[in-house]
Amino acid sequence: MRFWRRASQTVALGGGYAFAALVGLQADPAKxxxxxxxxxxxxxxxxxxxxxxxxxxxxxxxxxxxxxxxxxxxxxxxxxxxxxxxxxxxxxxxxxxxxxxxxxxxxxxxxxxxxxxxxxxxxxxxxxxxxxxxxxxxxxxxxxxxxxxxxxxxxxxxxxxxxPGKVFSFRKIDIVERDRGGSAAIADPLKVSKLKAGEPATAASLRAAQAGLIDHMRAQSHPLAKVVELRPVVDHAAGIMDVTYVLDPGPLAGFGDITVGQTDEIPPEVVRSFIYLEPGDPYSPKALADTRKSIAKIPAVASVRIREADKLDGAGNLPIFVEVTERPKRLLGFSARYSTIDGPAVKVYWEHRNLFGGAERLRLESSVFFAPRIDGTKIQRFGDFERSDLGGRFAFSFMKPALDGSRYDWLLDGVATRERVGTNRYGGYTARYANATTAIRYRFSDTFSVQAGLEVERGQTSDVLGQVDYTLVGLPLSVNYDSTDSLLDPTRGIRATASFTPYPTFLGSTVGIYQAKAAVSGYYALDEDARYVLAGRVGFGSISGASLDEIPATRRFYAGGGGSVRGYAYRSLSPLGPFGQLTGGRSLLELSAEARIKITETIGIVPFFDAGTAFESSLPDGKQKLQMAAGLGFRYYTSIGPIRVDVAAPLNPRKGDKPVALYVSIGQAF
The missing domain is CATH 3.10.20.310 (membrane protein fhac)
Known part of the structure; x- marks a missing residue:
């Protein structure tokens, strides 16, 4: 039954039924x-x-x-x-x-x-x-x-x-706080509610405004905020609606006790170590969202549910309850990528996500990829193919998170590789090496961490500068900052990494070098739904302490490839030696810019520009010009990340560079 209260030609929609009819019962047709x-x-x-x-x-x-x-x-x-x-x-x-x-x-x-x-x-x-x-x-x-x-x-x-007649529109919009004599509860309520006079008075806009008001108050540390009454008044003769929201902001509160629910096999103290909230911190929905994202980084965790208490504790804070579900322990999978310049690559991997019952992750992976020829010969028919035309890599990584329930993680990584890198025209290098690194990482927050460890590598490289048999023993130090909203498809935030590794001879290195690397990428969404995103990246590297021919070729810097300067072959941009062949460099500079545009919810285009190269000196200088490329990418957005197809063309190609390159993979370029 409806409740009608007439005053001339004005009808007030009162009672729970009319309110439900306007904002509760009718689903948004778009959904x-x-x-x-x-x-x-x-x-x-x-x-x-x-x-x-x-x-x-x-x-x-x-x-x-x-x-x-x-x-x-x-x-x-x-x-x-x-x-x-x-x-x-x-x-x-x-x-x-x-x-x-x-x-x-x-x-x-x-x-x-x-x-x-x-x-x-x-x-x-x-x-x-x-x-x-x-x-x-x-x-x-x-x-x-x-x-x-x-x-x-x-x-x-x-x-x-x-x-149907005409669509009614909003005329007067009021947001008042209960028990404050009708005074405004929010300084700029129209901006928060996003209701505007003259716009259609639909249930969807009323619901969205109500949610926006509550979200605004919760962001101001009022976790129990609610709209206690909605008073719509419809003037049928004028075709307008006046609406008043009565808002109860509730008390100002912080976080109370944080309780981790019972898990099947993940120790609760491991989950707790990835929660950076502390009792007494100001309440914030963003902090809860960051906590959910942080816990989800534990490989053994499938999903995270954060539940808020329905009332404050004795100290005036809101208790929080965290519950997680666990992933299957074992994972077997494969991935593939392809580039018209670098050729195909296939990877197979196996992972255990709770090896010893403490959420430890062990990952084994093996990959096979095309090793381009760099001696002037070509593969023209199947019979020309040789075993040396394939490269391979075997790697393992182990992580034990939250040592003794702390924010320290133990990392152990190893890799054995046989590869040939370069092009037929500009040469390149061949390499065989094995590397093992162990490190301790400390997490300050869900966005910032530091890491220190010990690295040992033995190998052999060969290129135009000669053969280098080497041993490197170093002390890698690194910092990582990541405030982005997604690993594979970031739309907001900054991602930055920096590392410095000395390889002194007194630790056992056959050549004493000092290596520094840094990369910063930023993402800015032009609209609330992130349909238009600007993305940029800068990469830098430097090696000092030895001459170029003493440094193993794998440690020298090169640019080019799908994650660097698209349009050029993988690691094919560097200074050239006396015979016009790649030597690698002692420094690196890479620049990239993209405009990521969603045409539909699943289809997008990405015009992009890349530039970069390696330099002979330990710092970038003007002696080596930047190689530049531009292109257009296509994205198909899936639940696990975008499928990327990029078509790139060099803007200042060298002799022998192909006019167009095609790249196919999962995830954005950076």
Missing amino acids: AFDLSSLDVFGLFTRKDEPPAPSAATLPYKLDFDLGEADDAKALTRTLQDASLLYRLRQDAPPDGETLSRRMAADLNPLVDALWSQGYFNADVSLVVDGVPLAVGAEPGAPLIRALEAHRNRDAVPITVRVR
Whole structure:
């Protein structure tokens, strides 16, 4: 039953029913999904056909007549979502009496659906063979006779006749705080609610405004904020709505005790070490979101649920309860990538996510990739292919998180590689080496960490400068900062890494060198939905302490490839030796810029520009010009990350560089 309170031509929508009708019951049509509305290759057509006529039932078919309404297709969809007749169209009633009652029960939900879209002067009726049934009317004998006349003949033709009229708009919007005499609860309520005078007065906008007001107050450390009353007043003559939100902000509060729920096998203290909140910290929804993201970094964790208490504790703080679900312990998978310049690569990996019962992760992976020829010969037929044309890598990584429940993690990594890098025209290098690194990482927060360790590498490299047999023993130090919102598809934030590793001879290194690396990338969304994102990256590297020919080729710097300067072969940009072949450099500079544009929810384009090269000196200088490239990327967005297809062309190509390069992989370029 509706509650109407008339004052001249103004109608106030009071009571819980009207409020629910406006903001609670009618689903947003953009989110509705019904397979019966699809007709893909005729797969669902039969569902829209009524049951066959029979003597025992009265099947019916439903048509929607909206006259000359604007956006009739979307409005019809909204009415179908609200209509009981539409949902039960395959369930034929036994007689005209039952069908007429079903029709009568459908009218109020149809009106509510129209109100939810701002049509407050809509006229709705159901018509069968010229006999109408209007809102508030009881089905009479003429309607029942019209229904029964179709028994055992055909489906009853029911027409939903709607004349929606014009969409009402907002006029006056007030947000007041309860128990404060009607004073404003928020300094700029219209900005927070995003309601504007003159815009359509729809249920979706009312709901969004209510959520925005609550979110704003929660962000101000009022976790129990709520809208206690919504007072919409509709002026039918003027076609406008005035609306007042009565807001109860609740008390200012901080975080209370943080309780980690029982887990199957992950120790609760491991989960707790990834929570950087402490009791007494100011309450913040962002802090909760960051906590959820931080806990999800534990490889053994599948999902994180954070539950807030419904009342404050004795100290005026809000207790928090954290629950996690665990992933399957073992994982076996593979990945592949392809570039028209660098060729194919395939990787197989196995992972155990809770090796010893302390959320330890062990990952083993093996990859095979094409090793480009650098001696002037070419593969022209299958018989020319040799075993040396394949490169391989085996790697393992082990992590024990939260040592003794602390924020310290132990990392152990190893790799053995055989590779050949370069191009036929500019040469390159061949290398065989094995590396093992152990380190301790300390996490200051979910975004910032430092790491220190010990690294040992033995190997052999060969290039135009000669062969180097070497041993390196170093002390790697690194810092990492990552405030981005996604690993594979960041749209906001900054990602920065910096490392410095000395390899002094007194530790056992055959050549004393000092290596520094840094990379910074930033992401800026131009709109709230991140459909337009600007992204940029700067990479830098430097080696000092030895001459170029003493440094192993794998430690020298090169640019080029899908994660560097696209359009050029992998690690093919560097100074050239006396015979015009790559020597690598002692410093590196890389620059990239992208505009990531979503055309639809799943399709996007990315125009990009890359530049970079390696330099002979320990710092970038003007002697070596930057190689530049530009291109266009295509993205297909999936739940696990975007599938990337980039087409790049060198802007200042060297002799022998291909005019176009194609890259295919998962995740953004940086």
